[in-house]
Amino acid sequence: MKRILLSLVLLTLAFNLIAAIQIRKMEPAFWWAGMKNPELQIMVYGDQIGASSIQVLNPEIKINRLVKADSPNYLFLYLDLSQAKPGMINMVFSQGKLKKKVTYELKAREVDPASRVGFDRSDVLYLMMPDRFANGNPANDNLPMANGTVLTDRKEPNGRHGGDLAGIAQHLDYISDLGVTAIWLNPVLENDMPGGSYHGYATTDYYKVDARFGTNDDYAALVRQAHQKGLKVVMDMIFNHCGSGHVWVKDMPFADWINNGGKFVLTNHDKFVSFDPYASQKDTKGMTDGWFVESMPDLNQRNPHLATYLIQNSIWWVEYAGIDGIRQDTHPYADEQMMSEWCKDVMDEYPNFNIVGETWINYMPGVVYWQANSPLNKKGNSHLKSVMDFSFMLEAHNAFHKNTDWDNGLTRIYELLSFDFMYPDINNLLVFLENHDTDRFLLEMPSDLNVFKQAYTFLLTCRGIPQIYYGGEILMNGNKKIADGNIRKDFPGGWPGDSINAFTPQGRTPQQNEAHDFLRNLLKWRKGNEVISKGSLMHFVPRNGAYVYVRQYQGKKVLAILNGLDKANTISLDQYQEVLGGPVSGRDVLTGKTVLLDKSLTLGPRETLLLEL
Helix, strand or coil, X not given: CHHHHHHHHHHHHHHHHHHCCCCCEEECCEEECCCCCXXXXXXXXXXXXXXXEEEECCCCCEEEEEXXXXXXXXXXXXXXXXXXXXXXXXXXXXXXXXXXXXXXXXXXXXXXXXXXXXXXXXXXXXEECHHHHCCCCHHXXXXXXXXXXXXXXXXXXXXXXXXXXXXXXXXXXXXXXXXXXXXXXXXXXXXXXXXXXXXXXXXXXXXXXXXXXXXXXXXXXXXXXXXXXXXXXXXXXXXXXXCCCCHHHHCCCCCCCEHHHHCCCECCCCHHHHCCCCCCHHHHHHHHCCECCCCCCEEXXXXXXXXXXXXXXXXXXXXXXXXXXXXXXXXXXXXXXXXXXXXXXXXXXXXXCCEEECCCCCCHHHHHHHCCCCCCCCCCCCCCCEEECHHHHHHHHHHCCCCCCCCCCHHHHHHHHCCHHHCCCHHHXXXXXXXXXXXXXXXXXXXXXXXXHHHHHHHHHXXXXXXXXXXXXXCXXXXXXXXHXXXXXXXXXXXXXXXXXXXXXXXCCHHHHXXXXXXHHHHHHHCCCHHHHCCEEEECCCXXXXXXXXXXXXXXXXXEEEECCCCXXXXXXXXXXXXXXXXXXXXXXCCCCEXXXXXXXXXXXXXXXXXXX
């Protein structure tokens, strides 16, 4: 009899365990009181959780909506927090006689949102791919993952190499000493994928740092450490697509959560359809709804619950980690209206913040279209504060390597800048020579540094917000036609046991030290220099192979003279008297020498002068 009773008790316990309300995840895991938008969406995920009703026990908190998804495993709870104070929200989930008490934390905001100042034209961004910069914690290299452990293999260009947040933290002094003022990390969120996905662009959890990079706490700590060294932090986000290992792919909340019903249809990449006045619906849909690759399912931001989820996710990371800016990947590929709402909501919450969108369009008008308040956007306002100047990057790869004449070389840069009148805000233009998706500016190790110095001098003294790519300062080079990994090589010295440590002068070649020290001196001179960050720009039509421009602010002048020829060049200074006003001397920032500007000037091959007059 006792055995029978014991068996019944065990069966009852087992039944209750099986029948208990299961909540696997609530996203976001916590929130803050006092946000400008008082409504909070909580996505609840768990087995058959959609059969639940929810009661909130806090009288000051109301349920606006409780939305059941197409999948029985999701619930979307919308709460009114307009009267909420920091503390715990007490909820009861019910399914018939089954009940489950749940507490949810509302934190107090630690920082005035208006005090969060984003990156601007006084900054220089240093872009790093975490997997390829430095490995500070080898213990996290080969952690088991749900969708298959991917072992590190530094010999595999497209595999994981083991770089992590600890490695970046350990080299913040190097980065700060270089003279940059902000770091932009390629995505750090979880990429639990059966393949390498070392680049980070196949997110499988929007609220979790990839364990092979570190933890959420590690990321927040890195931001704090960067701030202590005067460095801002820009977070890379991807709304257009997720990774195929995301739970959304296996269990879609709604049938339209992923475009094309969750089935792979390749995008046509026709980014012109956004502004093409003659675009067909087929082509437009083929661009926005198509997938990048089969392993990156295309998210449908037109679904209002997904849109809210993504908007809240951005705000959560700003509030939790204290980031100073966002870089949005593949901006034109996502739904245009939703992206506009996202930008507006984030900027409304943080009015001095900054967001830059990846607007990879080869022609300037297409880039201008995407910037906030663009006169070229007849459909509305993108509210996107900053855009990426891919048109300059493409011209630069040719212009600085070719001799200057009426139609080549630096003339192409001059002509490009002459169209800047189209931008509604030229100061919020991210300018760069290379990044993680392009050929390196140097396809191979150069024989001399004249072109290198000329290109970086222009980048750091002209309009916009400059961005440099890790390793550019030590002449890292490569062509992506070989493999993407060829432009994303490991930084020498970032791994225990590396035979070369380019973080130190002793580990660099004389040529690398020359490049590093040149860029470092130029960056430190630029830092806090209001002539560059606030000054006006005037340039002259290239004549006789030379391109000249001047930055001016409160009576101070910085004159740049670039010889765009591979040979010595003597130029007349008569045409520059508008700036010079007669014979004058200037200190060359690049060499420290004094240069007399009288009737003529002889420049060496590809020589660059940066003169404080």
